Amino acid sequence: MKKVAYRTFIELTNKKWSSLLIKKFVQSRLSSLLIPTFTKTYKIKMEEVEGTIGSYKTLHDFFIRKLKKDVRPIHFGKDHVISPVDGVLASTGIINDKLVMNVKGKDYSITEMLGNSEKASSYIGGDFLIFYLSPANYHRIHSPVKAYVLDKWQLGTNSYPVNNTGVAYGKEVFSKNFRMITELQTKEEKVALVKVGAMFVNSIEYSTEDMEWEQGDEVAYFSFGSTVILLFEKDRFQLSSHISVPAPVKMGCKVGEIKRKEMDESK
DSSP, X not given: OHHHHHHHHHHHHSSHHHHHHHHHHHTSGGGGGGHHXXXXXXXXXXXXXXXXXXXXXXXXXXXXOOBOTTSSOOOOOTTEEEOSSSEEEEEEEEOOTTSEXXXXXXXXXXXXXXXXXXHHHTTXXXXXXXXXXXXXXXXXXXXXXXXXXXXXXXXXXXXXXXXXXXXXXXXXXXHHSOEEEEEEEOSSOEEEEEEEOOSSOOOEEESOOOSEEOTXXXXXXXXXXXXXXXXXXXXXXXXXXXOOSSEXXXXXXXXXXXXXXXXXXXX
16 A cells, blocks of 8 residues: 555656756755755755855755865776765665666666666676765766766656665666666776666756766766666676675775676786
8 A cells, every 4th residue: 555655646746747847946046045954954064065055046056066176085996996976875786687686675677777688688697786865965976987988878757766765665766767878888898877867857967978987087967866876797896895785985985896807817
């Protein structure tokens, strides 16, 4: 009953008209009145933020705020994988041979997530990492590795929430929500960076058209808190030993390493 009620509520509210109304409000000057309360409620560290509260004209402008230089040091390394966002590394695991990943007891189809069975097949047996962003988090997305862009595409329309309740009762939120996918090529392996939209507002914007990404480069941003998923090929990723999932992370911190095959190491 709870699941049915939850889904019914989402279906009634998560429509184009409601998304447009919310978007119109957060982009209005009136919404700026909420910024001081928002910063206090979510305990946002304004000393890390570019500008002052008064320099933001709308709540939307504040959501996509930038941070001051060097407040998020990048843990550079040839084989390092860094967190692409501020948030929580909420789940990790292996993509099984049925091309699904199990999150909180539910299976999510990688084929549906990527919208392409050929693309999905590259990640059989590989690792996935799921990062959750809350409304309080810095909403800009950075490249987890040094790579060049192989492909990028988008899928989906409406979006369920991607918090714990959304995952528990939503309808395959990771493979149904609006999402933008970038497939990257590092030296020897592919990595998929999946950006998943949240409830009401599906706004995900690329902030660069560059086809070569340096580790730590800003590449996109969310208008609201949402989710980023990293997919790795089989035997190509090792989670850092100091991380115990779930774990709060900051953009730029090391979360793992690319594993080189023996044939790579002999070169």
